[in-house]
Amino acid sequence: MDILxxxxxxxxxxxxxxxxxxxxxxxxxxxxxxxxxxxxxxxRKGLDFLxxxxxxxxxxxxxxxxxxxDVAHIYFSTPTRKYIIADTPGHVEYTRNMVTGASNAKVxxxxxxxxxxxxxxxARHLSIAALLRIPKVIVCVNKxxxxxxxxxxxxxxxxxxSSLVAQTxxxxxxxxxxxxxxxxxxxxxxxxxxxxxxxxxxxxGELEAFEFAESLAHAPARFPVQWVIRPKTEEYHDYxxxxxxxxxxxxxxxxxxxxxxTGQESTIASIEKFGEQLERxxxxxxxxxxxxxxxxxxxGNSLVLASDTQxxxxxxxxxxxxxxxxxxxxxxxxYLLQHGVNLTKAKISQITERLDVVAQxxxxxxxxxxxxxxxxxxxxxxxPIMADVYAENPSNxxxxxxxxxxxxxxxxxxxx
Amino acid sequence: xxxxxxxxKIGQFPRKLEDESIYIMREVAAQFERPAxxxxxxxxxxxxxxxxxxxxFPGKIPFPLVHIDTGHNFPETIEFRDWLAKETGAxxxxxxxxDSINQGKAKEETGKYASRNVLQTVTLLDxxxxxxxxxxxxxxxxxxxxxxxxxxxxxxxxxxxxxxAKRQRPELFDMLNGRIAVxxxxxxxxxxxxxxxxxxxxxxxxxxxxxxxxxxxQRQVIERDGMLWADSEYLNKEADEIPFEATVRFxxxxxxxxxxxxxxxxxxxxxxxxxILSAEISERGARIDDKRSEAxxxxxxxxxxx
Numbered sequence: 033m034d035i036l037x038x039x040x041x042x043x044x045x046x047x048x049x050x051x052x053x054x055x056x057x058x059x060x061x062x063x064x065x066x067x068x069x070x071x072x073x074x075x076r077k078g079l080d081f082l083x084x085x086x087x088x089x090x091x092x093x094x095x096x097x098x099x100x101x102d103v104a105h106i107y108f109s110t111p112t113r114k115y116i117i118a119d120t121p122g123h124v125e126y127t128r129n130m131v132t133g134a135s136n137a138k139v140x141x142x143x144x145x146x147x148x149x150x151x152x153x154x155a156r157h158l159s160i161a162a163l164l165r166i167p168k169v170i171v172c173v174n175k176x177x178x179x180x181x182x183x184x185x186x187x188x189x190x191x192x193x194s195s196l197v198a199q200t201x202x203x204x205x206x207x208x209x210x211x212x213x214x215x216x217x218x219x220x221x222x223x224x225x226x227x228x229x230x231x232x233x234x235x236x237g238e239l240e241a242f243e244f245a246e247s248l249a250h251a252p253a254r255f256p257v258q259w260v261i262r263p264k265t266e267e268y269h270d271y272x273x274x275x276x277x278x279x280x281x282x283x284x285x286x287x288x289x290x291x292x293x294t295g296q297e298s299t300i301a302s303i304e305k306f307g308e309q310l311e312r313x314x315x316x317x318x319x320x321x322x323x324x325x326x327x328x329x330x331x332g333n334s335l336v337l338a339s340d341t342q343x344x345x346x347x348x349x350x351x352x353x354x355x356x357x358x359x360x361x362x363x364x365x366x367y368l369l370q371h372g373v374n375l376t377k378a379k380i381s382q383i384t385e386r387l388d389v390v391a392q393x394x395x396x397x398x399x400x401x402x403x404x405x406x407x408x409x410x411x412x413x414x415x416p417i418m419a420d421v422y423a424e425n426p427s428n429x430x431x432x433x434x435x436x437x438x439x440x441x442x443x444x445x446x447x448x
Numbered sequence: 449x450x451x452x453x454x455x456x457k458i459g460q461f462p463r464k465l466e467d468e469s470i471y472i473m474r475e476v477a478a479q480f481e482r483p484a485x486x487x488x489x490x491x492x493x494x495x496x497x498x499x500x501x502x503x504x505f506p507g508k509i510p511f512p513l514v515h516i517d518t519g520h521n522f523p524e525t526i527e528f529r530d531w532l533a534k535e536t537g538a539x540x541x542x543x544x545x546x547d548s549i550n551q552g553k554a555k556e557e558t559g560k561y562a563s564r565n566v567l568q569t570v571t572l573l574d575x576x577x578x579x580x581x582x583x584x585x586x587x588x589x590x591x592x593x594x595x596x597x598x599x600x601x602x603x604x605x606x607x608x609x610x611x612x613a614k615r616q617r618p619e620l621f622d623m624l625n626g627r628i629a630v631x632x633x634x635x636x637x638x639x640x641x642x643x644x645x646x647x648x649x650x651x652x653x654x655x656x657x658x659x660x661x662x663x664x665x666q667r668q669v670i671e672r673d674g675m676l677w678a679d680s681e682y683l684n685k686e687a688d689e690i691p692f693e694a695t696v697r698f699x700x701x702x703x704x705x706x707x708x709x710x711x712x713x714x715x716x717x718x719x720x721x722x723x724i725l726s727a728e729i730s731e732r733g734a735r736i737d738d739k740r741s742e743a744x745x746x747x748x749x750x751x752x753x754x
Contacts, residue, residue: 033460033461033462034462034464035462035464035465103598103618104597104598105590105597105598105640105641106597107590107591107641107643109643109645114462114465114643114646116641128618129618131618131620132618132619132620135620135621136621136622258471258474258475258478259474259477259478259503259504261504261505261506261507262507263506263507263508265506267506268506268507271506273506275474275503275504276471276474277467277468277470277471277622304505305502306501306502306505307505307506316464316467317467318466318467318468318470318471318474318503320505331478356618368627370623370625371623372622372623373475373478373623427621430620430621430623431623432620432623432625434625434627439625439627439628439629440617441617441618441619441620441625444618444620
């Protein structure tokens with residue numbers, strides 16, 4: 033059974049919470065006591081229907097203001113898949129949350145209000161989905177009930193998005209458009225009887241059919257070492273196992289590997305998981321690797337195939353960055369850079385540009401990047417990092433910046 | 449749900465969840481000086497112990513199991529706790545709510561809903577201070593409750609153990625930032641992304657032992673507020689609350705005073721899983737401590753509760 037992670041984004045009132053509530057409701061993911069709680073809460077608000085948005089608006093402040101202010105995680109499953117939704121707020125100022133929620137997603141759900149059509153947020157979401165290389169985007173044109181389920185309205189919105197999509201999309205990204213009504217359950221899990229003109233998948237059908245090819249298994253092999261296991265017991269006297277989660281590619285017993293940054297070579301003697309011996313392991317597997325020879329390897333080192341001459345060690349590089357902190361990014365300041373499990377100091381030597389993700393333009397004369405801004409930076413690290421170009425190998429191409437004094441995660445970077 | 453949709457839904461355990469949780473366990477061991485695993489005896493913390501075993505095998509679990517004993521636990525839970533510590537060779541640290549009460553740091557609740565659930569926060573914070581734990585691993589899941597849906601995997605708490613929803617660090621990709629200032633500590637939730645069903649499917653696939661009270665048994669109970677409460681010396685009963693024998697099991701294991709039983713004949717894990725899927729009531733619905741108010745959980749978290 034696989035897991036499909038979805039990021040949802042939308043503007044304040046386009047009904048994102050209702051859409052998620054509807055998905056949960058129609059996949060039987062809500063128990064009776066929760067539905068009862070929903071009924072009484074809906075009544076208190078003077079509504080004569082179930083306000084499904086109340087299912088996800090979790091925090092007290094949100095209930096008071098009726099808005100979503102942080103990333104919430106929601107779960108549902110079908111017989112074939114487990115789904116994890118990262119529900120992120122869609123306010124202008126919350127690019128930070130959108131990027132956070134989308135960082136693990138394979139599908140981005142973008143909502144458009146059928147009455148309003150494409151708004152600034154729509155462009156922002158499409159750009160971010162492209163920047164993060166999210167392989168599938170589903171644009172849900174919601175509230176079709178309020179435009180009398182008019183096909184022309186839907187087509188017009190689709191057309192008005194096409195040039196924007198052409199600007200932002202990358203090769204291999206799938207983009208689909210769905211007319212829906214979350215409030216009345218049209219085209220969510222069941223075909224829309226109000227829109228006979230629409231012949232495509234329902235939203236759930238679209239999600240179930242999406243094959244996120246395990247392309248990661250074919251990406252370059254990267255194994256960042258998290259922890260060295262040395263039991264020092266009678267039975268495992270000389271045992272030395274390198275524990276970690278494969279970030280991309282495939283490793284097999286017998287592979288000749290090299291440890292970066294030292295470049296020392298050895299051969300994989302075993303791949304283990306709780307005593308179980310594996311022949312091979314792929315991206316995402318948490319395993320222990322033992323080698324045929326003693327090599328000096330510690331946390332933060334990476335194992336790659338010895339034959340891999342492209343395996344990068346970066347010290348001076350450029351990246352896209354999304355700034356996440358109230359205190360602006362200032363060039364010249366030293367931050368801690370965390371790439372996977374590896375931590376090193378980094379200095380931003382230059383901010384090369386600031387991107388306007390709505391207008392799809394960039395400005396070069398920039399001296400700082402503020403919260404929610406996306407730009408380009410040039411940086412230099414104290415120790416080399418074993419990172420790939422993000423667009424080529426996303427699971428090994430991102431990093432975070434940490435403020436040395438506040439310890440906050442202040443930025444997320446995507447290596448160019 | 450109809451019977452056929454229930455059968456459809458019994459899937460397998462998504463193995464990637466285990467890989468992610470093991471990764472988190474290893475990050476805790478690597479990033480912190482004095483981590484601990486908070487063990488309650490419930491199925492979620494038992495799952496954590498298994499994940500910790502797997503993460504460091506063939507080495508031992510490199511941190512202690514810590515149990516905050518309210519004194520109102522089910523005896524079966526305590527028995528199981530001691531067995532598991534022995535079985536895994538992990539170090540076990542137990543601290544008692546009764547001691548906090550004796551020291552005047554916590555005050556016993558009164559009335560028919562009296563429980564020590566809130567009191568254990570005091571003992572927990574004292575224990576964190578006593579051992580200078582900088583990371584405490586807990587079994588909370590985001591699907592349990594609305595406030596938990598927003599919880600991070602590494603959740604930074606201040607000197608007073610308090611959680612501030614607005615100050616949470618963004619967590620991007622699988623990168624976990626565990627850097628903290630002196631006095632702060634981190635609560636870590638490795639099974640954040642598991643659902644109740646995932647936990648049960650995992651227990652089943654891994655053939656794990658769990659305390660006997662999860663399975664159907666005969667027990668003296670009383671009926672209160674439409675729920676069955678285990679009769680015990682700790683429960684303040686009213687005159688008309690007469691104990692009777694029923695065939696029950698527990699879906700969640702907390703204190704005897706705040707965990708309701710469900711009528712059940714389930715003696716096998718498969719039947720338990722079917723029951724969960726057809727259940728009319730959600731898991732925390734059987735926790736009386738959450739019923740106090742709609743925002744009960746969020747308020748307790750702000751005060752340092754798990």
